[in-house]
Amino acid sequence: MLTRRALLAAGAVTAGVLGMPQLLSRGVADAYVPTRRTVQPTAPFLRPMPVAPVLEPVSTRDGTDVYRIPIRNTSAEILQGIQTPLLGFAGQFAGPTIRARTGRPTQLTVTNEIDVPVNVHLHGGRTPADSDGHPMDVILPGKSRLYTYPNQQQGTTLWYHDHNMDTEAEHVYRGLAGAYIIEDPCEEYLGLPRGDYDVPIMLRDIQFDANGDLVVFDDVRKRTTILANGVSRPYFPVAARKYRFRLINTANDRTFQLSLSAGQLTQIGTDGGLLPAPVQVRTLELSSAERADVVIDFSRFPVGTKIELSDPVAGTILRFDVTRRVLFDFSRVPDKLRELPPMPRATVERDVNLSFDFSQLPSGGPVLGEINGKPYDDNRIDFTIKRGTTEIWTITSTDPPGVRHTFHMHLVQFRVLDRNGKPPLQSDAGLKDTVYLTAGETVRVQATFVPYTGRYLYHCHFLEHAMDGMMAQMNIVP
Numbered sequence: 001m002l003t004r005r006a007l008l009a010a011g012a013v014t015a016g017v018l019g020m021p022q023l024l025s026r027g028v029a030d031a032y033v034p035t036r037r038t039v040q041p042t043a044p045f046l047r048p049m050p051v052a053p054v055l056e057p058v059s060t061r062d063g064t065d066v067y068r069i070p071i072r073n074t075s076a077e078i079l080q081g082i083q084t085p086l087l088g089f090a091g092q093f094a095g096p097t098i099r100a101r102t103g104r105p106t107q108l109t110v111t112n113e114i115d116v117p118v119n120v121h122l123h124g125g126r127t128p129a130d131s132d133g134h135p136m137d138v139i140l141p142g143k144s145r146l147y148t149y150p151n152q153q154q155g156t157t158l159w160y161h162d163h164n165m166d167t168e169a170e171h172v173y174r175g176l177a178g179a180y181i182i183e184d185p186c187e188e189y190l191g192l193p194r195g196d197y198d199v200p201i202m203l204r205d206i207q208f209d210a211n212g213d214l215v216v217f218d219d220v221r222k223r224t225t226i227l228a229n230g231v232s233r234p235y236f237p238v239a240a241r242k243y244r245f246r247l248i249n250t251a252n253d254r255t256f257q258l259s260l261s262a263g264q265l266t267q268i269g270t271d272g273g274l275l276p277a278p279v280q281v282r283t284l285e286l287s288s289a290e291r292a293d294v295v296i297d298f299s300r301f302p303v304g305t306k307i308e309l310s311d312p313v314a315g316t317i318l319r320f321d322v323t324r325r326v327l328f329d330f331s332r333v334p335d336k337l338r339e340l341p342p343m344p345r346a347t348v349e350r351d352v353n354l355s356f357d358f359s360q361l362p363s364g365g366p367v368l369g370e371i372n373g374k375p376y377d378d379n380r381i382d383f384t385i386k387r388g389t390t391e392i393w394t395i396t397s398t399d400p401p402g403v404r405h406t407f408h409m410h411l412v413q414f415r416v417l418d419r420n421g422k423p424p425l426q427s428d429a430g431l432k433d434t435v436y437l438t439a440g441e442t443v444r445v446q447a448t449f450v451p452y453t454g455r456y457l458y459h460c461h462f463l464e465h466a467m468d469g470m471m472a473q474m475n476i477v478p
């Protein structure tokens with residue numbers, strides 16, 4: 001396994017020889033230039049898109065659902081005829097889906113059956129600090145760890161993934177990610193598609209070399225194989241009716257611009273839950289770790305219609321094949337979904353600057369990811385926040401053109417107030433825990449820090465950036 005130090009050294013050597021533009025394309029700091037459609041090694045639409053099985057609780061005592069998940073070495077056939085060694089929750093690529101319920105706690109015991117430390121973070125979860133998967137709070141090989149998720153938040157789509165110090169990027173890339181859906185009893189009256197018609201889709205990219213071996217850290221632009229639920233360019237048979245798709249971008253470093261070849265994407269929710277009203281979107285922007293809850297209505301398409309979900313850089317990602325008619329579809333998308341919670345008045349303002357420090361490059365030193373001019377230090381608390389306070393954070397990226405970031409705060413769901421002084425984009429709408437910034441952008445977000453105290457992270461969710469130091473800690477105090 002490549003250590004952070006080795007990666008940084010490799011980056012510096014490459015950069016020294018080829019200059020900064022090359023360095024910027026390495027994933028240490030990436031210039032993501034959508035210049036060509038990518039060539040993918042496996043023929044498209046050979047396999048159906050799998051839907052990860054929903055994990056069964058081992059017990060449901062006292063109103064708590066108890067789950068057990070081992071982390072295992074596994075493999076999957078991504079390229080035809082080749083088993084690629086991977087990591088998997090419960091040995092599955094991607095991991096099993098957990099369906100929790102608002103107000104009903106989840107207890108998750110995770111056993112580390114591999115030979116390096118791991119841990120689990122529930123992304124977007126309002127979680128006590130000791131269950132938040134702090135990078136230094138790890139599960140050693142052979143050990144187990146109990147995580148408690150109170151699920152005291154409205155219905156939404158979260159995901160769980162490794163957050164271990166220095167190896168998070170590699171572990172997530174190798175497969176340690178799964179969907180975590182919170183179902184909310186008070187949203188059931190809305191009549192949105194459910195059951196078999198409520199389908200999580202985890203999107204990501206992956207790179208193979210000419211021999212079909214997995215490449216972990218190279219140029220992020222070479223991660224040209226795009227996976228939907230672990231399969232490259234699958235088809236998904238659908239009935240001619242409405243479906244709810246919960247799109248989760250689990251890629252380490254990629255921003256999708258998703259669109260359909262026919263029909264409409266109706267966005268109903270985002271990172272933290274439902275939008276106030278459905279929105280028709282022509283192009284859906286989804287950066288690393290963001291989620292979008294969408295409804296697609298296939299009812300007007302005849303059986304035999306094929307509709308592609310694609311991205312201008314990645315090409316076709318997935319094809320929906322309308323294979324059957326249905327007699328009834330009682331699901332609906334009401335004009336009003338769910339009001340956003342009121343925003344209390346903010347009493348504290350803070351600035352958060354995301355940047356790379358290239359100053360050591362000429363002498364062959366590492367490029368450091370920094371927040372407010374400092375790389376991550378586990379012994380340093382960057383912000384101390386009084387529990388219950390509402391704050392406005394002005395997040396700025398001051399990196400050169402081409403370098404992008406995606407800013408994530410643990411514990412809270414925030415609201416984007418404005419972007420570059422202008423109204424937020426559609427991709428900023430609703431309750432958010434992750435927000436995308438291109439070079440030079442400034443985004444103001446507002447959050448209320450409840451209900452737990454303790455140490456939480458905020459960081460760039462391009463995971464290689466976080467690994468290079470673009471993380472910081474806030475301590476929520478009583």
Ligand SMILES: [Cu+2]
Pocket residue numbers: 354404405406460461462465466470
């Ligand atoms: Cu970043």
